[in-house]
Amino acid sequence: MEDRHDLVFRTARELVGLMVDRQMSAREVLDAHLEQIERVDPKVNAVVTLVPEHARAMARRADEAIARGRALGPLHGLPALHKDLADTAGIRTTYGSPLTAGHVPRRNTLVVQRMIDAGAVSMGKTNVPEYGTGSQTYNPLFGATGNAYDPTLTCGGSSGGAAVALATGMAAVCDGSDMAGSLRNPAAWNNVVGLRPTAGRVPVWPNSMPVFTLAQYGPMARTVGDVALQMRVVARPDSRALMNLPEADFGAALDRDFTGVRVAWSSTLGGLPVDERITAAMAPARALLQDVLGTAVEDAEPDMTGVDEAFGIMRAAYYWQNHGEDYRAHRAQLDEGVRWEVERGRALTVLDLGRAERLRAEAHDRVHAFMAAHEFLIAPVVQLPPFPVQEHWPREVAGVPQTYYREWMRVCSRISLTGNPAVSVPFAFTPEGLPVGLQIIGRFGADFAVLQLAHAVETVTGTGKRRPALAL
Known part of the structure; x- marks a missing residue:
C-alpha cells in the first residue's frame, strides 16, 4: 500500500482515480x-471541529458504492474540511464567535451539500476570524491559526x-x-490555490441578503485542476x-495556447502601497507571461475611483443587518473589527447606500470596458508578507x-x-521562505479562462509543489 504520508499530498483528482479504480479504499x-x-x-x-466517526460513515458509504459498481460523484471519497462560517448539518458551526459556540445547524449550506452529494467525506471544520472579519485567522474560542510555512506568522483569512x-x-x-x-489572501500566504468566482457563479443559499454581491463562496485546493474539479460540483x-x-x-481541458492574448500588468492596482518583497517576488511573472506563454x-x-468607498459602505451595511442585534x-x-463595521453600518443613511450603488455601477462599467481590451489583469494578491500571528492587523x-x-x-x-473572477495561484517565495x-483577474463570467491561465503559470513554475517543512 502507498505510504500514507505521500498519499495526503496526492492531488484530489489522483485520489478519486485511486478509489474509483479500487486501488485504495475511501x-x-x-x-x-x-x-x-x-x-x-x-x-x-x-x-477546530473534528468528527472522525461521522467521516468514517461517509467513507464507508463511498466504498459500498464502488462495491456496487458506481462512484458517488466527481468528489468521490475525498476527505474534506468545511469553513466554520458554512453551516454543516449536525456538525458544530461557531462562526468563530463565543455567541454561537454551541451552534449545531439543522441543514447544510448549499456549497457543503453539493460537495457531500458529489461524494466528499466531511471530516470537520476549519478555523476563521469571528464572523469572517479580517484576514487574520484568530478568535476567542479557538485562538489563532499559524502559517503553514512559519506558525509564528499569520496564515491570512478568513479562510x-x-x-x-490544504x-x-x-x-x-x-x-x-x-x-x-x-x-x-490565505491561499497566497500558504502556497495553495483559491478562486473567488464571478458573482453569481456559485449560488449562495441560505442567504439573508440574496442580491448582495460582495460575499461569494468558492473552492480551495493545492492545484488549479483540483479547484476546477470542485467547480464542476x-x-x-x-x-x-x-x-x-x-x-x-x-471539466474541459485546462491547457490553452495564450499566444497574443492581451494581459494588463499592475503592480499596485491603483497606487496601493505594496511591500518591496512582494513586488520583487512577483516581478518575474511578467517575463513568464510574455516570453514563455x-x-x-x-x-x-x-x-478604481470610488471603489474603496462603495465597498466600505456595502460591507458596513451587511454587518449592521447581520450582526446589529448581537451588537445591541x-x-x-x-x-x-466586528464592532467597527457594525457602528459604521448603523450610521449609514439611504443616501449613503444610493451613493455606494452609483459608485459601484460606474466602477463596473469602467472595469468592463477595460477588460474588453485586456482578457486578463495581473496584480498582487497581498500587499505585504505574513506578519506576526499575535498582531490582529498590520499598522503599516x-x-x-x-x-x-x-x-x-x-x-x-x-x-x-466589481464581481469579476479572481484566483490566487502559487508563484514565488520571499527570501525568508514565505x-x-x-492574482489573475478575468472578465466577468470567464472563471474557466482564469483557471486556464493559472494552470499555465502553475505548470511552468511548479511553485505549488513546495511543501511546508512542518508537514513532512
Whole structure:
C-alpha cells in the first residue's frame, strides 16, 4: 500500500482515480488524512471541529458504492474540511464567535451539500476570524491559526484554516468564502490555490441578503485542476438563489495556447502601497507571461475611483443587518473589527447606500470596458508578507500607515466590488521562505479562462509543489 504520508499530498483528482479504480479504499484515504491531522494540527491549529466517526460513515458509504459498481460523484471519497462560517448539518458551526459556540445547524449550506452529494467525506471544520472579519485567522474560542510555512506568522483569512489544512496535507479539498479577499489572501500566504468566482457563479443559499454581491463562496485546493474539479460540483444554478449564472464546463481541458492574448500588468492596482518583497517576488511573472506563454503584456489598470468607498459602505451595511442585534445585546463580547463595521453600518443613511450603488455601477462599467481590451489583469494578491500571528492587523505597509483593520486588503477588495473572477495561484517565495501568490483577474463570467491561465503559470513554475517543512 502507498505510504500514507505521500498519499495526503496526492492531488484530489489522483485520489478519486485511486478509489474509483479500487486501488485504495475511501476508508484508507480518510485514515491517512486523520493521521495527518493528529500529527500536524497541534503545530498550526487549523482544524477546530473534528468528527472522525461521522467521516468514517461517509467513507464507508463511498466504498459500498464502488462495491456496487458506481462512484458517488466527481468528489468521490475525498476527505474534506468545511469553513466554520458554512453551516454543516449536525456538525458544530461557531462562526468563530463565543455567541454561537454551541451552534449545531439543522441543514447544510448549499456549497457543503453539493460537495457531500458529489461524494466528499466531511471530516470537520476549519478555523476563521469571528464572523469572517479580517484576514487574520484568530478568535476567542479557538485562538489563532499559524502559517503553514512559519506558525509564528499569520496564515491570512478568513479562510485561513482551510488554506493551512490544504498546505499541510490535512484535507484533499476545502470550501471557503471571500468578501474582501478571504479565499485569495490565505491561499497566497500558504502556497495553495483559491478562486473567488464571478458573482453569481456559485449560488449562495441560505442567504439573508440574496442580491448582495460582495460575499461569494468558492473552492480551495493545492492545484488549479483540483479547484476546477470542485467547480464542476458547486458552480451550478439553483432556483432558491436569486443570483445565478448559466452553468459552465469546468471539466474541459485546462491547457490553452495564450499566444497574443492581451494581459494588463499592475503592480499596485491603483497606487496601493505594496511591500518591496512582494513586488520583487512577483516581478518575474511578467517575463513568464510574455516570453514563455507568449502573451502581450502591457502596464495598465482600470480606474478604481470610488471603489474603496462603495465597498466600505456595502460591507458596513451587511454587518449592521447581520450582526446589529448581537451588537445591541453583546457589544463587549464582539471582536473590535466586528464592532467597527457594525457602528459604521448603523450610521449609514439611504443616501449613503444610493451613493455606494452609483459608485459601484460606474466602477463596473469602467472595469468592463477595460477588460474588453485586456482578457486578463495581473496584480498582487497581498500587499505585504505574513506578519506576526499575535498582531490582529498590520499598522503599516511599505511605510504607509494603515488606519483600519482591512485597509491593507484593498488589492483584493477592489476586485470584489466589481464581481469579476479572481484566483490566487502559487508563484514565488520571499527570501525568508514565505509564499507569494499571483492574482489573475478575468472578465466577468470567464472563471474557466482564469483557471486556464493559472494552470499555465502553475505548470511552468511548479511553485505549488513546495511543501511546508512542518508537514513532512
